[in-house]
Amino acid sequence: MLLARIDRRHQLKWSLMAICVALEVSNPAFALDPASIARSGNGDAATACSSCHGDHGEGLPDNGFPRLAGLDSRYLRTQLEAFASGSRANEIMHPIAKALSSDERQSLASYYSGLIAPKAPQQAVDDDKLIADGKSIALDGIWNKGLPGCSQCHAKLGLGVGASFPRLAGQSSTYIGNSLAAWKDGSRGNDPLSLMAGIASKLDQSQIDAVAAYYGSLPVDQPEGKTP
Ligand code: HEC
Ligand code: HEC
Structure with missing residues (x-):
């Protein structure tokens, strides 16, 4: 009788753990770390940040894609919110920022803020x-x-x-x-x-x-x- 109760409790514990694992796998907010979103996107409309902002957040000067590395994380987060809401209107960043969860915006802002990158080369203005x-x-x-x-x-x-x-x-x-x-x-x-x-x-x-x-x-x- 006692053993059966312990068994049931164990079963319950394992089922709860299985549900938690399943939730983590199905919810990208739990599963994806900022480095992997930066590299490969979040599986939704937020495509790999690195394709435009560079592997280390150094930016792509000739295309006007800004440097993100080393900027203040609160500033970066505010900009992602503004792209998502449209108060900073930009055709490229709007769908990307909208497809990020609030947690993803925060973790990407902290991630880029902590990166060090050399300055991306740009043809010097010769004037x-x-x-x-x-x-x-x-x-x-x-x-x-x-x-x-x-x-x-x-x-x-x-x-x-x-x-x-x-x-x-x-x-x-x-x-x-x-x-x-x-x-x-x-x-x-x-x-x-x-x-x-x-x-x-x-x-x-x-x-x-x-x-x-x-x-x-x-x-x-x-x-x-x-x-x-
Ligand atoms: C297809 C190219 C492209 C991709 C992919 C992209 N961005 Fe951008 N991003 C831009 C452009 C262009 C701007 C500048 C928009 C403007 O001029 O207002 C920008 C601006 C930003 C800014 C504002 C920087 C500042 O100094 O104000 C942030 C923050 C940002 N992007 C984060 C991200 C993150 C995080 C990802 C990945 C989830 C990402 N971007 C993916 C093109 C891209
Ligand atoms: C009175 C204060 C003030 C002065 C003076 C000022 N700025 Fe700014 N600047 C700001 C603030 C605040 C922001 C951030 C805006 C935001 O959060 O959207 C900013 C943002 C910027 C950005 C955007 C950077 C990025 O990463 O997207 C550029 C570019 C800029 N300023 C250029 C200039 C230039 C050039 C001048 C001089 C002609 C100048 N600013 C003078 C307050 C100022």
Whole structure:
């Protein structure tokens, strides 16, 4: 009698464990770690991040695919939420971010934030005057347009400050130019207090080209993180 009860309890325990294992296998939020989503996708519309953002999150400058390695994890997570909701409108990232669960967005943000990667090669902008004009906007702003220097918020050498002011060093001139254009045309509309929308609206195309060329010319200076 006693033995039969212990047996039944064992059976129950094993059945519960089997159900848990089955749930983990059928639910990608449990089964997939961020490195494998980055490499191979999540089996849904979120295709392999590495095909566009590089094996180590270094980005693909010529296509305007941004660097993710070493960016603040809260910033990355906020951007994934914004792509999913459409407040940052982008045809490529919208379906991908929407197909990620909330846990996957968080774990991918932490994963990329912890990666160290050298700067992805981009054909250097061969125009010293353009870069010098960009440097002057970045450091001193354009006071007669009421534009503060970018470094007031993004720190010296574009190293960024915390979750709110992302690192620009390491991004390509193509991506920086695209982002400023996206704020100007309203497709990127999720920035806090519309700070960047206000700034981009004051830049004309030649000033965008200059400041993008300057930031694109800066080296990446990584804080400690983990080697991929
Ligand atoms: C087919 C190419 C492609 C794939 C695959 C892709 N991305 Fe992107 N991603 C982009 C592009 C293009 C942008 C820039 C969009 C823009 O200009 O607003 C971007 C931007 C981002 C940003 C914003 C970066 C920043 O500095 O603001 C994050 C975060 C991001 N992607 C994460 C991911 C993750 C995580 C995956 C995999 C689940 C992924 N991406 C897969 C093309 C891709
Ligand atoms: C008053 C503060 C402030 C100033 C000045 C400022 N920015 Fe920003 N910038 C921000 C904030 C906040 C964000 C993050 C927006 C978001 O979360 O969507 C940002 C984001 C960016 C991004 C997006 C980076 C990425 O990874 O997608 C670029 C590019 C950028 N700024 C360029 C510039 C340039 C160029 C200047 C100078 C002309 C400048 N910023 C001046 C506050 C500022």
